[in-house]
Amino acid sequence: MSIQTINPSNNKVIKTYYEMSGIAVEKAVEQAARTFHEWKKTDYNVRAQLLHNVAGLLRKNKKKLAKLITLEMGKLLIHAEGEIKLSAEIFDYYAINSANMLADKVLNPVHGKAFIRNSPIGVLLGIQPWNFPFYQVARFAAPNIMLGNTLLIKHASIVPQCALAIQDIFMQAGAPDGLYTNLLISKERIAALVADIRVKGVSLTGSEKAGASVAVEAGKHIKKSLLELGGSDAFIVLEDADIEKAVEWAVVGRINNNGQCCVASKRFIAVESIADEFLEKFKIKMAALVVGDPMDVDTNLGPLCTEEAAVKLVDQVNRAVEGGAKVLLGGKRPNREGAYMEATILTDIAPGNPAFYEEFFGPVALFFKVKNEEEAIALANDSPFGLGGSVFTQDIERGKRVADQIDTGMVFINHPTWTQADLPFGGTKGSGYGREMAELGLQEFVNKKLIRISELSDPF
Numbered sequence: 001m002s003i004q005t006i007n008p009s010n011n012k013v014i015k016t017y018y019e020m021s022g023i024a025v026e027k028a029v030e031q032a033a034r035t036f037h038e039w040k041k042t043d044y045n046v047r048a049q050l051l052h053n054v055a056g057l058l059r060k061n062k063k064k065l066a067k068l069i070t071l072e073m074g075k076l077l078i079h080a081e082g083e084i085k086l087s088a089e090i091f092d093y094y095a096i097n098s099a100n101m102l103a104d105k106v107l108n109p110v111h112g113k114a115f116i117r118n119s120p121i122g123v124l125l126g127i128q129p130w131n132f133p134f135y136q137v138a139r140f141a142a143p144n145i146m147l148g149n150t151l152l153i154k155h156a157s158i159v160p161q162c163a164l165a166i167q168d169i170f171m172q173a174g175a176p177d178g179l180y181t182n183l184l185i186s187k188e189r190i191a192a193l194v195a196d197i198r199v200k201g202v203s204l205t206g207s208e209k210a211g212a213s214v215a216v217e218a219g220k221h222i223k224k225s226l227l228e229l230g231g232s233d234a235f236i237v238l239e240d241a242d243i244e245k246a247v248e249w250a251v252v253g254r255i256n257n258n259g260q261c262c263v264a265s266k267r268f269i270a271v272e273s274i275a276d277e278f279l280e281k282f283k284i285k286m287a288a289l290v291v292g293d294p295m296d297v298d299t300n301l302g303p304l305c306t307e308e309a310a311v312k313l314v315d316q317v318n319r320a321v322e323g324g325a326k327v328l329l330g331g332k333r334p335n336r337e338g339a340y341m342e343a344t345i346l347t348d349i350a351p352g353n354p355a356f357y358e359e360f361f362g363p364v365a366l367f368f369k370v371k372n373e374e375e376a377i378a379l380a381n382d383s384p385f386g387l388g389g390s391v392f393t394q395d396i397e398r399g400k401r402v403a404d405q406i407d408t409g410m411v412f413i414n415h416p417t418w419t420q421a422d423l424p425f426g427g428t429k430g431s432g433y434g435r436e437m438a439e440l441g442l443q444e445f446v447n448k449k450l451i452r453i454s455e456l457s458d459p460f
Helices: 022-039 044-060 062-073 077-101 135-147 160-173 187-195 208-220 243-259 272-287 307-322 373-381 396-404
Strands: 002-007 012-018 105-107 113-120 123-127 150-154 180-182 199-205 224-228 233-237 265-271 326-329 344-347 364-370 389-392 446-453
Touching: 002 062, 002 160, 012 160, 022 123, 022 150, 022 180, 022 187, 044 062, 044 077, 044 135, 044 160, 062 077, 062 160, 077 135, 113 135, 123 135, 123 187, 135 150, 150 160, 150 187, 160 180, 187 199, 187 208, 199 208, 208 224, 233 243, 233 272, 233 373, 243 265, 243 272, 243 364, 243 389, 265 272, 265 373, 272 326, 272 344, 272 364, 307 326, 307 344, 307 364, 364 373, 373 396, 389 396
Parallel strands: 123 150, 123 199, 150 180, 199 224, 233 265, 233 389, 265 364, 344 364
Antiparallel strands: 002 012, 105 113, 113 446, 326 344
């Protein structure tokens, strides 16, 4: 099978790679296992210096790397540069903070003395998505390298140049052979890697279907897994919200990364007293977005990642309309080459409509009008997903009370769901399990080893 870079702004093939052979993959796994036995003995300072080196190289090569992201998956160039900046911040964050976070925890048992030591578990497999090809790797790689684990990365097949560029940065930074290894392989070969006795854990960011498949394989072989899957984040606007600010953030929350974020704001829920005002202003700003080449600084909305993704999104919109939804804005492909989709707003979506429970991965906003706060909370929770969500209100205490009732892994008040190095990231329900980022990102693939000390005269 070939692995290709296809520019989604014109659907032209840029570069083709071929899968690694079985022999090459075997050598990579074996090297990762050998390297683990040495890397786990290194001092935190050695590991931290490597991460600082990686961060420095990301910043030095920011423009070149950002262009690779835009070329391969269509992200606006300015946003791609922001992704490189965030990735560097994540590597620096873990380099600076991990030693303290991983320090021994002293216990106070009734008998003897004891402490908990955080120890690495071995070779990890990271299955990474295309929508944030550097950031997603950073949040998996940085904490686990600081822990002392070694990594095998199966990146999305549509971003091979980004995948190879990241591996090259680790090599330039001084990483030992086998610490970070990119595997150019198809998804059909993942199960064999999860089953490999040398692989001790697996992390996946991707679809529900892919997550379920990996979870089954990991469970079958009694291995730790972490899943970050889809989302259909609610964006709740209460009657006391600052409508102008809410509308500004609504557009950002829905259109960031051309609408292709797991934590994008996707379901816009407004109480009836301000719903019409919010919707009208939201429509005006969405309609004003400039669709175009993602390399162009004047573009607001670039292409989806692939032609296949654009076709799927239009089909979802059409099925929603067949189910009774109304198209307030957009709903079609623009008349231009490339994997583009118009900014779209759908209304009148009833529970029997297939759109009610689906995730729309692109610039399509679902709008709902509700009577009050209680209905807004109920609708926000009426979803198979539980990743993030937002509440807009000028009463912060009220916002916290509402946030406490929303069944998701993250809730933001007066801001769309977002990400930064020092905030934990993850969801519940169909959005997966486990946490990445911040201190919690160090607590997943770790052996919390109890060490208990007794005096020779102690009968216990």
